[in-house]
Amino acid sequence: MSVALAEGNLLDVVDYRGGFRGPDGEVTEVLAGVSFGLRRSTLTAVVGETGSGKSLTALSVLGVQPRGFVRTGGRMLFDGEDLFAGGPRSFERVRGNRISLVFQDARAALNPVFTVGHQLIDVCRAHRRLGRKEAEQVVLDMLERVRIPDPLRRMRQYPHEFSGGMAQRVMLAMALVSEPELLVLDEPTTGLDVTIQADIMDLLVELISSSGLTACLITHDLGVVAQTCQDVVVMRSGTVREIATCEELFTAPRDEYTRDLLAASRLVEAR
Amino acid sequence: MSALFGRSRSVLSRLVGALVVVLGVVTLTFFLARVVSPDPTNLYVSPQADQATRDQVRAMMGLDKPVLEQYVTYLGQLVRGDLGTSFSTGQPVRDDLLSRLPATLELATYSLIIGTLVGVVVGIVGAVRRGGILDHTGRFVTVAGLALPQFFVGLMLLWIFFVVLGIAPGPVGRLPVGLVDPPQTTGFVVIDALLSGQWAVAGAALQQLALPLITLAFAIFAPIARTVRTAMLEALDADYVRTATAMGLPQRTIHYRYALKNVLLPVLTMLAGVIGFAFSGAVLVEGVFAWPGIGQYALDAIQQSDFAAIQGFVLYAAVLYVVVYLLLDLLYARVDPRVRL
Numbered sequence: 001m002s003v004a005l006a007e008g009n010l011l012d013v014v015d016y017r018g019g020f021r022g023p024d025g026e027v028t029e030v031l032a033g034v035s036f037g038l039r040r041s042t043l044t045a046v047v048g049e050t051g052s053g054k055s056l057t058a059l060s061v062l063g064v065q066p067r068g069f070v071r072t073g074g075r076m077l078f079d080g081e082d083l084f085a086g087g088p089r090s091f092e093r094v095r096g097n098r099i100s101l102v103f104q105d106a107r108a109a110l111n112p113v114f115t116v117g118h119q120l121i122d123v124c125r126a127h128r129r130l131g132r133k134e135a136e137q138v139v140l141d142m143l144e145r146v147r148i149p150d151p152l153r154r155m156r157q158y159p160h161e162f163s164g165g166m167a168q169r170v171m172l173a174m175a176l177v178s179e180p181e182l183l184v185l186d187e188p189t190t191g192l193d194v195t196i197q198a199d200i201m202d203l204l205v206e207l208i209s210s211s212g213l214t215a216c217l218i219t220h221d222l223g224v225v226a227q228t229c230q231d232v233v234v235m236r237s238g239t240v241r242e243i244a245t246c247e248e249l250f251t252a253p254r255d256e257y258t259r260d261l262l263a264a265s266r267l268v269e270a271r
Numbered sequence: 272m273s274a275l276f277g278r279s280r281s282v283l284s285r286l287v288g289a290l291v292v293v294l295g296v297v298t299l300t301f302f303l304a305r306v307v308s309p310d311p312t313n314l315y316v317s318p319q320a321d322q323a324t325r326d327q328v329r330a331m332m333g334l335d336k337p338v339l340e341q342y343v344t345y346l347g348q349l350v351r352g353d354l355g356t357s358f359s360t361g362q363p364v365r366d367d368l369l370s371r372l373p374a375t376l377e378l379a380t381y382s383l384i385i386g387t388l389v390g391v392v393v394g395i396v397g398a399v400r401r402g403g404i405l406d407h408t409g410r411f412v413t414v415a416g417l418a419l420p421q422f423f424v425g426l427m428l429l430w431i432f433f434v435v436l437g438i439a440p441g442p443v444g445r446l447p448v449g450l451v452d453p454p455q456t457t458g459f460v461v462i463d464a465l466l467s468g469q470w471a472v473a474g475a476a477l478q479q480l481a482l483p484l485i486t487l488a489f490a491i492f493a494p495i496a497r498t499v500r501t502a503m504l505e506a507l508d509a510d511y512v513r514t515a516t517a518m519g520l521p522q523r524t525i526h527y528r529y530a531l532k533n534v535l536l537p538v539l540t541m542l543a544g545v546i547g548f549a550f551s552g553a554v555l556v557e558g559v560f561a562w563p564g565i566g567q568y569a570l571d572a573i574q575q576s577d578f579a580a581i582q583g584f585v586l587y588a589a590v591l592y593v594v595v596y597l598l599l600d601l602l603y604a605r606v607d608p609r610v611r612l
């Protein structure tokens with residue numbers, strides 16, 4: 001399918017292809033031409049079954065694909081500039097600075113042998129010219145914004161001392177502390193308790209809408225999509241099957257796979 | 272051995288465990304030495320001696336009593352800090368060990384510093400430049416260090432640098448024949464010579480040190496380099512490195528702080544083993560170079576069925592390993608916040 005490059009999108013993924021090199025040297029394509037755009041200050045959901053290429057696409061936005069992944073084509077236009085055209089440097093310029101990524105398993109994504117405060121301050125100071133004390137204050141404020149109780153004590157703790165939900169808040173703080181323009185969230189609540197999932201989603205939506213961020217939320221949860229997102233991208237087997245506004249998607253899905261997806265979720269029963 | 276102690280028990284129970292290990296090793300050595308070694312009296316009486324003379328010598332050596340009684344006597348001595356008397360030197364084993372300790376410490380300390388530094392650097396460079404020419408070279412040398420026996424490396428070095436090229440001195444110990452030891456302050460000949468201003472002696476001592484040092488450092492370098500490389504590769508592939516990259520931290524910070532601190536854990540464990548090995552006198556290296564250290568002493572003791580000396584050496588080595596691994600556990604808990612003592 002084709003997508004028009006809408007003027008003024010913050011990110012446009014254009015016909016992005018790639019795969020993994022097998023033992024025979026052949027590249028098995030797992031992303032077979034992914035194209036979608038993220039409108040500025042909009043929350044876009046990317047949905048699709050496991051293995052459809054959502055995470056790979058998200059990681060590619062920052063150039064942190066797993067070892068062995070080979071890009072075979074496509075462009076990644078961030079604010080009009082093709083990140084692939086500029087070589088590794090252009091990714092380094094945007095990483096954590098203009099684009100931040102929140103990973104799925106936050107506890108595993110944090111470094112086990114440094115305190116949470118240490119890691120947050122490192123990220124903060126990598127992007128903002130701040131002294132140690134100032135950075136500490138910025139981090140402290142950020143931890144308060146993601147509603148971590150007793151942040152001063154928490155900063156001195158190690159990742160293993162955090163619950164999954166608390167660790168995800170730390171990840172969020174880390175992603176936001178550099179004041180990025182684009183926030184990519186890869187299944188940020190998967191694996192958490194249901195009540196905690198809801199808390200984190202509420203927090204996310206509030207942070208995103210209050211700061212005018214552009215965000216891309218990868219999720220399984222169509223309920224969350226219906227409540228929070230403006231645009232939806234439906235992916236399957238490394239391709240985009242449908243792009244629609246949230247309202248269109250839930251009222252008049254065009255793609256057959258989208259209809260299956262909706263039918264499989266509990267949302268349809270409620271309808 | 273860390274697993275033996277477990278990481279969660281208290282320091283006290285570790286100490287008790289350590290004591291049990293040492294006692295076990297001592298006991299095992301005591302009986303094993305008497306089972307497998309040839310009768311030492313044969314080494315100290317002439318083959319023509321009659322039975323009466325033999326019995327007399329046996330009695331003098333304390334070997335006429337039942338083995339269990341000998342064992343109890345030995346333990347009694349140990350409690351009083353007495354390691355017994357060497358058959359062959361006629362000296363208290365404790366004095367023998369103490370007089371040989373400086374030679375071992377000097378060789379081991381330099382070798383450990385050099386072997387560890389080079390091993391860490393080669394391991395890190397190999398991992399960071401995975402698959403590159405430096406990595407391949409490093410791995411080749413590492414495999415050689417792991418596969419080649421130390422005495423073989425030592426003999427090859429001697430052959431090349433002493434026999435063929437003639438630029439290294441022969442294997443005659445810490446100083447060439449005819450040179451007098453400098454006054455002892457640290458026990459390290461090179462340093463003592465420098466302290467007393469004897470430049471020529473210091474130079475000669477360094478030359479004597481070169482080949483055994485390279486041999487031992489090579490044996491230490493190889494396992495360290497392999498451990499560092501493996502651990503660093505794992506760290507570079509870890510989720511937290513991906514996070515740090517995605518968050519835009521500089522590569523320097525990611526490699527040399529975020530990854531390296533995680534690498535420290537397996538390296539500490541490997542280092543503990545290597546330290547035990549080097550400080551217990553790297554028997555084969557000392558043997559090849561006639562290095563008058565603890566390892567050489569042990570080698571002589573075994574050849575001469577010198578029971579007290581063998582037991583003294585093993586006791587020293589056991590205590591050494593136990594102490595090193597106890598320190599390792601403490602250090603480990605400092606580096607890894609997930610470990611609590």
Ligand SMILES: Nc1ncnc2c1ncn2[C@@H]1O[C@H](COP(=O)(O)OP(=O)(O)O)[C@@H](O)[C@H]1O
Nearest residue numbers: 020030049050051052053054055056057066068
């Ligand atoms: N490291 C990897 N090596 C080989 N194949 C991988 C790797 N990571 C992902 N894949 C494959 O790429 C496809 C897309 O994966 P992913 O982007 O993680 O899917 P999603 O996030 O949508 O569940 C999957 O079929 C998966 O098998």
Ligand SMILES: [Mg+2]
Nearest residue numbers: 054055056187
């Ligand atoms: Mg995924």
